[in-house]
Amino acid sequence: MEVARDLQDHQLVDRDDEPCGRVDDIVIEWDDAGARLGALLSGGGIFLHQLGLVGDVLKRVLRFQSAQSHIAIDWRQIRGFAPQHICLLPPRGHIGLRRVGMLGDDQHLLSALLQTPVTDSNAAQMGILDLRTVTPRPPTAPRVIGVLCAQQPRLLLLGLKRHDGGLLPRSRIDGQARFVPWEAIASIRTDGIQLNCSFVDLPLLSDTPDNDPPAAAQEHAE
Numbered sequence: 001m002e003v004a005r006d007l008q009d010h011q012l013v014d015r016d017d018e019p020c021g022r023v024d025d026i027v028i029e030w031d032d033a034g035a036r037l038g039a040l041l042s043g044g045g046i047f048l049h050q051l052g053l054v055g056d057v058l059k060r061v062l063r064f065q066s067a068q069s070h071i072a073i074d075w076r077q078i079r080g081f082a083p084q085h086i087c088l089l090p091p092r093g094h095i096g097l098r099r100v101g102m103l104g105d106d107q108h109l110l111s112a113l114l115q116t117p118v119t120d121s122n123a124a125q126m127g128i129l130d131l132r133t134v135t136p137r138p139p140t141a142p143r144v145i146g147v148l149c150a151q152q153p154r155l156l157l158l159g160l161k162r163h164d165g166g167l168l169p170r171s172r173i174d175g176q177a178r179f180v181p182w183e184a185i186a187s188i189r190t191d192g193i194q195l196n197c198s199f200v201d202l203p204l205l206s207d208t209p210d211n212d213p214p215a216a217a218q219e220h221a222e
Contacts, residue, residue, distance in 0.1 A: 001132070003037065004110065004131070007040065008023055009022055010022065010023050010085065010086050011085050013085050013087055013088065014091050015088065016091060020071075020088070020095060023041070023042055026109070027041065027107055028108045028109070028113055029107050034182055035143070036133075036141045036144060037136075037141050041070050041072055073088065077089050077095075078136075079138065113131070116192060117192045117193070118149050118180065118195065119193070121196060121197055126153075127153040128193075130148045132145055146179050146181045147182070148179060149179075150176050150178070177204065177205035179202060179205055179207070184197050
């Protein structure tokens with residue numbers, strides 16, 4: 001699964017298949033054992049947080065609760081996937097709001113990570129196209145297996161939608177993008193990701209075919 005393509009901006013539906021928001025951001029967590037997806041985040045507080053200083057000003061102006069909080073969906077609350085939908089276990093009224101808080105040193109928002117430069121052992125630099133995980137099987141959070149990197153990723157993605165299943169058209173980026181295994185990451189900081197190897201030693205994306213987006217709901221009992 002490619003996280004931005006297959007999760008970000010997708011519709012959330014509750015136990016009764018009623019819409020209850022969209023995935024506005026995703027927490028990425030890591031430790032010595034590797035990286036995994038954390039909570040799926042939805043709500044006005046997340047959108048304003050992504051705006052940085054402008055969002056902070058708007059939060060002070062917009063004093064209603066939705067501007068200060070968000071919905072955080074744990075993987076134990078997910079019952080499966082359908083095309084363009086993420087199906088939840090709780091009914092809408094049981095999905096509680098949380099205040100937007102600070103993340104730990106071993107956590108990052110996907111939206112921020114996609115803006116983070118990646119530097120290899122030869123000081124060459126690329127940007128991030130997406131993260132790749134194993135196929136999700138709730139209630140277990142998917143493990144991150146690598147990062148897809150390319151020169152000027154915004155230009156490669158220009159005119160494409162993240163949620164239409166076409167985030168990474170092979171014809172456009174196969175010869176440019178590289179697959180970075182998570183084990184090749186030496187450090188992650190707010191100002192950049194450092195690799196322990198060179199980009200030229202990493203496989204092209206064409207040599208690492210991705211999984212298809214989740215196509216059918218995987219039902220799980222409550």
